[in-house]
Amino acid sequence: MHSKKEKLEAFGRLLDVMDTLRDKCPWDRKQTYESLRSNTIEETYELCDALLHRDDKNICKELGDVLLHIVFYAKIGSEEGAFDIADVCNQLCDKLIFRHPHVYPPQGEDKADISTAEGVTEQWEQLKTMEKDGNKTVLSGIPKALPSLIKAYRIQDKARGIGFDWEKRSQVWDKVKEEIHEFESEIENKDKEKATREFGDILFSLINAARLYHINPDNALEYTNQKFTQRFNYLEEHTLKKGIQLKELTLSQMNSIWEEAKHRE
Structure with missing residues (x-):
């Protein structure tokens, strides 16, 4: 693993490369918040897929792709005079410190006595409502564009954070x-x-x-999606090798091959 100095140097190198690309590459120079948004969503899903498979090589790669987008947005923000990557990092650090009084107690106060992950989550939600620029209601911070399954989980989790459970x-x-x-x-x-x-x-x-x-219901459903896909692919390949189309099989015949696929897992 790299030292802290090496990590900072690597991040600095990324910022230098971003500056150069934004200045000299026609494609990078053309990008805006809007043009990058859909790619950001795609990269995030690719990272989630790698995480689900515990594929360390691809997790590392996809994290880099997501990080590129973060740096890219910060670069555009700095060009517009709105914010830069330092503002992004400092604002994040300030938020983390404020929401972890059991680790960073406010000056003159004792550390909050919290010893469980559940306790930290409840405190986190309570502190969010106290921030000057925080969410006005418990559920207002949930993005409207979240997929419905994930949104439902977040709604319930936030409600739990204030004791509604x-x-x-x-x-x-x-x-x-x-x-x-x-x-x-x-x-x-x-x-x-x-x-x-x-x-x-x-x-x-x-x-x-x-x-x-x-x-995690989203992970659970995705595991089932993958399992079904693998079994259905086996069913399709098994029949095609025999020169038979799936629609020519009876449901009973398909179920028989399906059970074979299950036993092969």
């Missing part, structure tokens, strides 16, 4: 059953609009259950 996590299962029953009722009534809303309630309650049992 089940007394016992096992209580959530009654809520899940209640939502399923309400969904089934609307299906029987053939009311699609109400059924859609009730199905959303089912998903919301299941995400809540995942949170209570310390399972």
Whole structure:
């Protein structure tokens, strides 16, 4: 691993390269906040994919791609006289220090007595509402553009941070059953609009259950996506090798090959 001096030198080198590219490369010079935004989202998802696979080589690579975008935005900000990378770093440090009084106690005060990760999270949410430029309400800091599954998890987690949660996590299962029953009722009534809303309630309650049992629902669903894809690819490859199209198989035949795929995992 590198020393702190080497890390600072590497970061300085990145800033120098960014300055040069912005000055001499036509593509880099042309970029704006708006033009980079979609690429930033893509790079973030690529990093998430590498994290999910615990692929250290690609995690390192994708972190670099995300860091490039951070430096790029800061460079554009400095050109417009709005902020620079130092402002980004200092503002982040100030926020981290303020939200960790159990590590950085305010002058003249004792360290907050917090010994659990849960306690830190609750304190974090409470301190956010105290910041001068902080969120006006508990849920106002959740980006509207977040994917719905992740947004639901964040909504529930923030509500938990101020004490709005089940007394016992096992209580959530009654809520899940209640939502399923309400969904089934609307299906029987053939009311699609109400059924859609009730199905959303089912998903919301299941995400809540995942949170209570310390399972990341987005990761869990992605694991299942990958598992299904692998099994379906096996099913498709198995039939194509025999010169058979999937649509020519019966459901029973497809299920038989599907079970083979499961046993091969």
